[in-house]
Amino acid sequence: MSLLNREIFWPPADELTEVAERIRSRLGEWPAASKEWRICLTAPDAHGANDLIVFTEQHGADVDRLIADGAAVLEAHGERAVLRRGDERFVLEGERSDDWLAALAAFLDCDFEPHDALTLALAWRPGDENKPDAWPVDFDTFPRVGDLPAAPATPFPECPQRLGLYPVLPSAEWVERVLDLGVVTAQLRRKSTDADDLKREIERSVSAGRRHQAQLFINDHWREAIAAGAYGVHLGQEDVQTADLDAIAKAGVRLGLSTHGYYEMLRALHFRPSYLALGAVFPTTTKVMPTAPQGIARLARYVRLLDGRVPLVAIGGVNGDVLRDVLATGVGSAAVVRAVTEAQDVKAAVSALQHEFAR
Incomplete structure (x- = not known):
């Protein structure tokens, strides 16, 4: 042009x-x-x-x-x-x-x-x-x-460079169900303001993660995640200013951060997180996104720049129809939501998605 x-x-x-x-x-x-x-x-x-x-x-x-x-x-x-x-x-x-x-x-x-x-x-x-x-x-x-607060003195623990299939799930029941199918990385994204409900769901999910020796991340609720001894937490860009990153790091809890482009990737890397989520790759209805979909071409550029520097997770609108193209960029993990939670046959859906990572 x-x-x-x-x-x-x-x-x-x-x-x-x-x-x-x-x-x-x-x-x-x-x-x-x-x-x-x-x-x-x-x-x-x-x-x-x-x-x-x-x-x-x-x-x-x-x-x-x-x-x-x-x-x-x-x-x-x-x-x-x-x-x-x-x-x-x-x-x-x-x-x-x-x-x-x-x-x-x-x-x-x-x-x-x-x-x-x-x-x-x-x-x-x-x-x-x-x-x-x-x-x-x-x-x-x-x-x-520039103008960022200091990164925690205690580094966040590392997680595998290639986290593989990464379902994001709404409840502890879903976490147990998916981990029982052999998934080793998952996230509990519990949309609740009920403190007792959050405590129960997070503790139950963390317990399931331990039983399966899985990498179980808790979305947003870092205090409850620390209390339950979670493997990791996942936070958005806006949470970096409000969450106690020092407390998360000192508790030995891994940190994943959402990013939506080059500036946010550099901003997130300042805090030395355990992984970066890159998205939204495609349009998604599971949450309101602050930016337009990134697309495969941008994802490939991000992976080329950061691969080997920090584990990377593609997220946003990823399903079985596009997973092969996503993985062709070299990204080591892809988060999915509806591809699992809205599947008619969850076991078959998980198996098919796992198969793409094994190719």
């Missing part, structure tokens, strides 16, 4: 546009961008929701007003870049190549959200477009997420 006939930069910057076009042409086929961003090198008089306004020097602009008007604002000084969009704030630290703004335009055109496009743009290095695979794949060039 050509960038040359579009207003990519304001004021018009032909040289930047040509470099962006050259980079974009080397990134391969991606879905058309759902939003055509305009990168503004100075604050325009008329600005709106499609504008990403970049300041690389000190300025007197009213950033709060620009954001209130719907624009995104990126302030990049030295090795620190701060992106603000609505109520969200994204901080990245690291070197920038001379072509980083052109790379930002190219990755935005690949339909990445601004914070993920910025992450990739900061990882871009001169000459990358001349490589057989132009996509940033060297982890050492990627920026760091």
Whole structure:
């Protein structure tokens, strides 16, 4: 897709546009961008929701007003870049190549959200477009997420690099049923506000995990998981700010973290979790997702960057129809929900899913 006939930069910057076009042409086929961003090198008089306004020097602009008007604002000084969009704030630290703004335009055109496009743009290095695979794949060039609390002094325990089939289940009865079928990794996602119910369900699930020597994770309820002696807990990005990660680590409980793109992966890695969940790969109705589905192509890129660095779990809309394609990316685990809990024959469904991992 050509960038040359579009207003990519304001004021018009032909040289930047040509470099962006050259980079974009080397990134391969991606879905058309759902939003055509305009990168503004100075604050325009008329600005709106499609504008990403970049300041690389000190300025007197009213950033709060620009954001209130719907624009995104990126302030990049030295090795620190701060992106603000609505109520969200994204901080990245690291070197920038001379072509980083052109790379930002190219990755935005690949339909990445601004914070993920910025992450990739900061990882871009001169000459990358001349490589057989132009996509940033060297982890050492990627920026760091800034302004994060310290990671726990006690590292989270490790779990197997390849966790295999990973059913996410609504009750202890389901946990027992699935573990009895030979599944060795599972998660209890109990949607309840009843403290007594949570305690019973978690204790019963943990007990089943011990009987089967399985890797049983508890979703969200980390206090109850610690009390029950759970193998692990699974938390969302928003939980990192509220959960006592030190207490989880000191209890010897493993930690899995949800991620939804490059920025969140780097943010999660700061805390040295036991595994990362990458999603949602496909549309899912089991929960409201903060981002659009990632798709197989993005999943493959994530796996290539992180495989061997931390165990990875693909999650979101995964079922028997797509599992083979998911595993072809090299990911070592896939979480499933309805593929098990809504199966007409649960034993047959689990067997078929397990067979895909054994291929």
